[in-house]
Amino acid sequence: MTxxxxxxxxxxxxxxxxxxxxxxxxxxxLTTAIPMASVVAVGLIGHAMFVRAPVDPTPEVPGHDDSVQSDTIQTAD
Structure with missing residues (x-):
């Protein structure tokens, strides 16, 4: 998969x-064409590094449910 x-x-x-x-x-x-093409290549590299930067996936903590908020106040009836 690419x-x-x-x-x-x-x-x-x-x-x-x-x-x-x-x-x-x-x-x-040729001395003009190569630097002009390199601007596009540097733009591709900059986009890959800074706009869509590679990030580490966040590890999933076993037994932790993100849908339940632990800081809610529960009242006794």
């Missing part, structure tokens, strides 16, 4: 090669 981070890892070299190729074919110098 996850978000697998797709990002695949898009980084694809963006570098694809955008550099398209820009160099369209008339940009």
């Amino acid at each position: 996850g978000y981070y697998d797709i990002v890892l695949g898009l980084i070299p694809l963006a570098m090669a694809g955008i550099t190729g398209v820009l160099s074919i369209s008339g940009f110098a």
